[in-house]
Amino acid sequence: MSEQRxxxxxxxxxxxxxxxxxxxSFELTELKEGQVALESxxxxxxxxxxxxxxxxxxxxxxxxxxxxxxxxxxxRVIESKSEGLKSGDVVVGMLDWATKVxxxxxxxxxxxxxxxxxxxxxxxxxxxxxxxxxxxxxxxNPQPGETVVVSAAAGAVGSIVGQIAKIKGAxxxxxxxxxxxxxxxxxxLGFDEVINYKTEDIREALDRTCPDGIDVxxxxxxxxxxxxxxxxxxxxxxxxxxxxxxxxxxxxxIGPRVQSKLIIARARMQGFLVGDYGKRFKEAAEQLGQWVSxxxxxxxxxxxxxxxxxxxxxxxxxxxxxxxKLLVKVK
Amino acid sequence: MSEQRxxxxxxxxxxxxxxxxxxxSFELTELKEGQVALESxxxxxxxxxxxxxxxxxxxxxxxxxxxxxxxxxxxRVIESKSEGLKSGDVVVGMLDWATKVxxxxxxxxxxxxxxxxxxxxxxxxxxxxxxxxxxxxxxxNPQPGETVVVSAAAGAVGSIVGQIAKIKGAxxxxxxxxxxxxxxxxxxLGFDEVINYKTEDIREALDRTCPDGIDVxxxxxxxxxxxxxxxxxxxxxxxxxxxxxxxxxxxxxIGPRVQSKLIIARARMQGFLVGDYGKRFKEAAEQLGQWVSxxxxxxxxxxxxxxxxxxxxxxxxxxxxxxxKLLVKVK
Numbered sequence: 001m002s003e004q005r006x007x008x009x010x011x012x013x014x015x016x017x018x019x020x021x022x023x024x025s026f027e028l029t030e031l032k033e034g035q036v037a038l039e040s041x042x043x044x045x046x047x048x049x050x051x052x053x054x055x056x057x058x059x060x061x062x063x064x065x066x067x068x069x070x071x072x073x074x075x076r077v078i079e080s081k082s083e084g085l086k087s088g089d090v091v092v093g094m095l096d097w098a099t100k101v102x103x104x105x106x107x108x109x110x111x112x113x114x115x116x117x118x119x120x121x122x123x124x125x126x127x128x129x130x131x132x133x134x135x136x137x138x139x140x141n142p143q144p145g146e147t148v149v150v151s152a153a154a155g156a157v158g159s160i161v162g163q164i165a166k167i168k169g170a171x172x173x174x175x176x177x178x179x180x181x182x183x184x185x186x187x188x189l190g191f192d193e194v195i196n197y198k199t200e201d202i203r204e205a206l207d208r209t210c211p212d213g214i215d216v217x218x219x220x221x222x223x224x225x226x227x228x229x230x231x232x233x234x235x236x237x238x239x240x241x242x243x244x245x246x247x248x249x250x251x252x253x254i255g256p257r258v259q260s261k262l263i264i265a266r267a268r269m270q271g272f273l274v275g276d277y278g279k280r281f282k283e284a285a286e287q288l289g290q291w292v293s294x295x296x297x298x299x300x301x302x303x304x305x306x307x308x309x310x311x312x313x314x315x316x317x318x319x320x321x322x323x324x325k326l327l328v329k330v331k
Numbered sequence: 332m333s334e335q336r337x338x339x340x341x342x343x344x345x346x347x348x349x350x351x352x353x354x355x356s357f358e359l360t361e362l363k364e365g366q367v368a369l370e371s372x373x374x375x376x377x378x379x380x381x382x383x384x385x386x387x388x389x390x391x392x393x394x395x396x397x398x399x400x401x402x403x404x405x406x407r408v409i410e411s412k413s414e415g416l417k418s419g420d421v422v423v424g425m426l427d428w429a430t431k432v433x434x435x436x437x438x439x440x441x442x443x444x445x446x447x448x449x450x451x452x453x454x455x456x457x458x459x460x461x462x463x464x465x466x467x468x469x470x471x472n473p474q475p476g477e478t479v480v481v482s483a484a485a486g487a488v489g490s491i492v493g494q495i496a497k498i499k500g501a502x503x504x505x506x507x508x509x510x511x512x513x514x515x516x517x518x519x520l521g522f523d524e525v526i527n528y529k530t531e532d533i534r535e536a537l538d539r540t541c542p543d544g545i546d547v548x549x550x551x552x553x554x555x556x557x558x559x560x561x562x563x564x565x566x567x568x569x570x571x572x573x574x575x576x577x578x579x580x581x582x583x584x585i586g587p588r589v590q591s592k593l594i595i596a597r598a599r600m601q602g603f604l605v606g607d608y609g610k611r612f613k614e615a616a617e618q619l620g621q622w623v624s625x626x627x628x629x630x631x632x633x634x635x636x637x638x639x640x641x642x643x644x645x646x647x648x649x650x651x652x653x654x655x656k657l658l659v660k661v662k
Contacts, residue, residue: 222588255585256583259574270597270598270600271590271599272597
C-alpha cells in the first residue's frame with residue numbers, strides 16, 4: 001500500500017503559497033536492523049521552517065526541491081527492528097512530512113504518554129517549550145524581582161517564556177499585537193504588564209511598564225520593537241535572541257547599531273538554537289513536564305485535522321490569527 | 332604653595348578644543364586619617380574621557396563644568412596618614428588632573444616599581460592592558476587555532492589584544508588605517524594578517540584573511556567594519572564590544588540589525604567596562620606583568636612632557652597620528 005508525503009515543489013518568494021508544496025505517493029522501504037517503521041500522528045508547523053525553504057546560508061541546510069519537507073512529528077511505532085522501541089510506542093523526532101516513515105530508531109525519542117497529551121511533545125514539552133526554557137534560563141537567567149520583557153508574547157514560545165519567568169519570580173512584561181491576546185496574557189498566564197505594539201507608542205509603553213529598566217529581553221521579533229527595548233537595558237542585562245520575525249520578509253533590515261548600547265549597559269545579546277542543547281533535552285522535558293502537571297505552565301494548541309491540511313496549517317502561521325502551537329492531527 | 336589643576340571649562344561640540352579646558356590654582360587640603368598626599372608623575376589621556384565631557388546618559392557620570400577632570404594618574408606619595416602607604420611609594424588611581432592631590436589611600440593602588448617602568452601602570456599594566464585582557468579572555472575566550480579579528484588593531488588596546496590572542500595560540504587578523512601601522516603589527520607584534528580599511532574593500536579583505544570564518548571579534552570601532560565582520564562569524568563566535576569609535580561623532584549610527592546574524596551564528600555580543608572587573612585587577616596585572624617581563628607582550632608609549640601639555644595630549648588622541656598609549660609626564 002503506498003503512502004503519501006509532501007515535497008518542496010518550489011521555493012517561495014515572500015509568503016509561501018499552495019504552489020510551494022506537492023503531494024507524492026511512495027512505498028515504505030524494508031526495515032533494516034536498528035530501524036523502525038512509524039505512522040505519523042501529529043505534525044508540527046513552525047515559523048523557522050520558512051527559512052529552510054530559501055536557498056540561502058543559514059544555521060541549517062535548505063530543504064531541497066522535490067525532496068520531502070521534514071520537521072517535528074509525533075508518531076507511533078508500527079514495526080521495530082530496534083531493541084529500544086516496540087510496536088505501539090509513541091515517539092517524537094525530526095521526520096519527513098509523510099503518513100508513514102522508516103528511520104533509524106536512534107533518531108527518535110520515546111514519549112512518556114502518562115505525563116501529558118502526546119501532542120505536547122511538539123509544543124510545550126517539545127522544541128517550542130525547550131526553546132523557551134533554554135533561551136530564557138540559560139542565556140536570560142532571570143532573577144527574582146528582575147524585569148523580563150518578551151516580544152511575540154502570545155506566540156507559542158513567548159507565552160511559555162513569560163510563564164517560566166514568572167515561575168522564577170521575575171516581573172514579566174509581554175508585547176503582542178491585539179488586545180484580546182494581551183487580555184489573555186494578563187488574565188490567564190499571569191503576565192504583570194502588557195503592551196499592544198500596534199496601538200501604543202512602544203517607547204512610551206516600555207517607559208510606563210518598565211520604570212526600573214529591563215534586565216532580560218527575550219527577542220522574538222527584532223525591528224523597531226527590539227530597537228526600543230535595547231535602549232532601556234539595565235546594567236548587565238541579557239538578551240537571548242530567538243527570532244527576528246519582523247525582518248524575515250524585509251529586503252533590508254536596517255536600524256540603530258547596537259554596539260554603544262551594549263557597552264553602556266554592559267549587556268549581552270546571544271543568538272541560540274534549541275538544537276544546540278541536545279544533551280540537556282531530557283532535563284528540560286522533565287522540568288517542563290513537572291510544571292505542566294503542577295498546573296504552573298499552561299499551553300494552547302490550534303489543531304488542523306487530516307494530512308491533507310498540512311499546507312493550510314503552515315500557511316496559517318503567517319496570518320497571525322491562530323493562538324498557541326499550530327499542529328496537524330494526521331488521522 | 333598653590334597647586335595647579337585642570338577643570339572642564341565648556342562641553343565640547345564634536346572635537347574638543349583649547350576652550351574645553353581651564354587651568355586653576357588651588358591649595359591642598361590638610362590630610363585626615365587614612366589619607367595620602369600625592370604628587371602626579373604621569374597622566375593618562377584616553378578616548379573614553381571624551382564621552383564623559385558630554386552631558387548625556389552613559390556608563391559613568393559626566394564631568395561637571397568648572398570641576399576638575401579626572402582619569403588615570405600615576406603619582407608618588409609625599410605625605411601619608413595611612414598605614415598601607417608611606418612617603419615615596421608610587422601609586423596609580425583615578426585622580427584629578429592636578430599637580431598634587433589629597434585622597435583616601437584606599438582609592439589608589441601601590442605599584443611594584445620592579446616589574447616595569449611606572450608609566451606602564453597607565454598602559455599595558457593598567458586600564459589599557461586590563462581592558463584588552465578581560466575583554467579578550469573573559470568574553471572572547473580564544474582557543475588555539477581560532478581566528479581572532481581586532482579592529483583599531485594598532486591602538487593602545489587593540490595592539491595588546493592581538494598579542495594576547497597570539498599568546499593563546501589563535502590566528503590574529505588586525506584592521507588598521509595605515510600601511511605603516513600594518514607593517515608594525517605584522518613585523519613587530521606577530522599578527523598573522525592585516526587589513527588596511529582605508530585602501531581595501533573590507534569585505535573582500537576579510538574573505539581573503541579569514542578563509543575559515545571568524546571566531547572572536549574584538550570590537551573597537553563599530554560602523555561598517557563591524558557590520559562586515561558580523562556577517563562572517565563562525566558558529567558560537569564571541570564578540571567582546573569594547574568601543575564603537577566610528578559612531579561617537581555621528582548624528583545617527585545606523586546599520587544592518589544584528590539579530591538574524593546572531594541567531595545564524597549562535598553568536599554572543601557583549602559590552603563590557605574594565606571597571607567591572609575590579610576584583611580581578613590583581614590577577615590581570617600579575618599576568619600582564621609576567622608577559623611583559625618575558626618579552627611576550629610589547630607596548631608603545633607616546634609621552635608629552637609637562638603639566639601644561641595635558642590638553643595638547645588629549646587633543647592629540649583625535650588626529651590618529653600617535654602610536655600606542657598617550658601619556659603626559661607631569662615633571
